[in-house]
Amino acid sequence: MAFVLCLLGGLLHDDDTLAPPPAPTYLIAAVSSAMLLARHRAPVATTMATTLCGMLVAPLGLLPSPLVVAPALISAYSLAVRSELRVVVAVLVPSAALLVAVTPFFETDFSWEDTSRLVTVAASPLVAAVFGRSAQHRRAYLTVVQERARRAEETRDSEARRKVAEERVRIARELHDLVAHQITLANAQAAVAAHLFDTRPEQTRASLEELVKTTRHALDDLRATVGLLRQPDDPSAPTDPAPGLSQVPALLSAFRRAGLEVWMHEDGTARPLPPAVDLTAYRIIQEALTNVTKHAPTSSAEVRVAWNRDYVTVAVTDDGRGSPAPERPPGHGLIGMHERATAVGGTLTAGARHQGGFLVSAHLPLPTAENTADNTARRTDGTPAEARDTL
Known part of the structure; x- marks a missing residue:
């Protein structure tokens, strides 16, 4: 040319x-x-x-x-x-x-x-x-754009892997909490039925009926949790809302039927919680009561929910003496509760009390005043704030 x-x-x-x-x-x-x-x-x-x-x-x-x-x-x-x-x-x-x-x-x-x-x-x-x-x-310029695109792709892949790992940990934590809770209740109900089998047949029948309900609930919870692994458009995927503080009365009733005397006190004015914080509060109460049933040599416990301006405090105490049996391997309940509280920006303390027994206390953040209405509208369980006042 x-x-x-x-x-x-x-x-x-x-x-x-x-x-x-x-x-x-x-x-x-x-x-x-x-x-x-x-x-x-x-x-x-x-x-x-x-x-x-x-x-x-x-x-x-x-x-x-x-x-x-x-x-x-x-x-x-x-x-x-x-x-x-x-x-x-x-x-x-x-x-x-x-x-x-x-x-x-x-x-x-x-x-x-x-x-x-x-x-x-x-x-x-x-x-x-x-x-x-x-x-x-x-x-x-094109080289810089291509390099940025490559780095963005690597970042997206890394972020996707991180989210997958976090989701696996979350599902594993959910499985641990619900399986430990339901199996503990089923074990307690079976023990009561075996103890009353010869002397009180009617109470034995009632205990066995409660055992059937407990195992049914356990299967439902397992199905709901494992369903999280399905595709969002799967028609068989569960649509049940995640539990929260509004389901605590039913949880306490299940423990009472298993032989644990448990009371609940609430201080302050209840406020709507974000779904993640609501679920965390419920799971901490559930896991703490499960630990009482499994490890504490006592038949009573107390649950206290205190509402403050910036946070809600969930505390579970028992008056048991001693420590878990030495042959029991250490569990992951306390670790899971710590991880749950930290994941939503809260803190958790657990340890023996000076006057005896054990205390689990979690401080979970509350939404700011300007976000309260939005949190109410976004609640997945559809529970209004008035329902909290019945706890």
């Missing part, structure tokens, strides 16, 4: 006539075009060499034009694409000057029209360099 452009430019002579280019023009066009093959590896040397070839236009009697110096323009473009700005300026400014410096020496009648032509020829490499710099900036 550069060779053809050079020959087209060579058709116009300095006397403004069209004629076949002289024989040396073919040689200059071939040599300068062949030099372009090295413009990627040595752009500076290629630019200087094509400029020297372009300087031979005037001695051959050809009219200087951008076409006849096309190889010099192409090399200037390549130089601007692949070199720093200071190198481009240092090479192209002298090259542009050399392209036109020799013309006045070979023309006896130099006019303003010739001056305009020379200015055009001198400006052509600089214009080509401007396009080259623009192309370089665009390539750099």
Whole structure:
């Protein structure tokens, strides 16, 4: 292409006539075009060499034009694409000057029209360099965009893996809490039935009926929790709401039927809770009472819910003595309660009391006043705030 452009430019002579280019023009066009093959590896040397070839236009009697110096323009473009700005300026400014410096020496009648032509020829490499710099900036921009897209994709993948891991931990925690609770109740009810089997058949029947209800609830809870692993559009996926403080009375009734005397006290004015905090409060009460049933040598416990301006405190205490049986392996109940409380921005403390027994206390954050209405509307269990006052 550069060779053809050079020959087209060579058709116009300095006397403004069209004629076949002289024989040396073919040689200059071939040599300068062949030099372009090295413009990627040595752009500076290629630019200087094509400029020297372009300087031979005037001695051959050809009219200087951008076409006849096309190889010099192409090399200037390549130089601007692949070199720093200071190198481009240092090479192209002298090259542009050399392209036109020799013309006045070979023309006896130099006019303003010739001056305009020379200015055009001198400006052509600089214009080509401007396009080259623009192309370089665009390539750099596209590279940055591609790198950002790659990093964003990696971040999305990492975030997706993190969320999957968090969801697995959450489901594992749910399974632990509900299975430990239901199995503990079932074990207590079975023990009561076995104890009363010979002496009180009617009470044995009642205990067995409670055992059937407990195991049914356990299966329902397992089905609901495992259903979280299904696709959202699965028609068989469960739609039951997550439990919250409004279900605590039913939870306490189940423990009472299993033989644990438990009371509940509520201080302050109940307020709507976000679903995650509501579920956390319920699970902490459930797990704490389950630990009382399994480990504490006592038959009574107390649940207290205290509402403050910025947080709600959930505490479960018992008056048992001693510690868990040494043959029991350590469980994950307290760890799970700590993780639940921390996940919603709360804190949990657990330990023996000075006056005897064990205390589990959790401080969970309440929504701000301006978000209270939104939390009420977003509740998944549909329980109004008035229902909390019955606890």
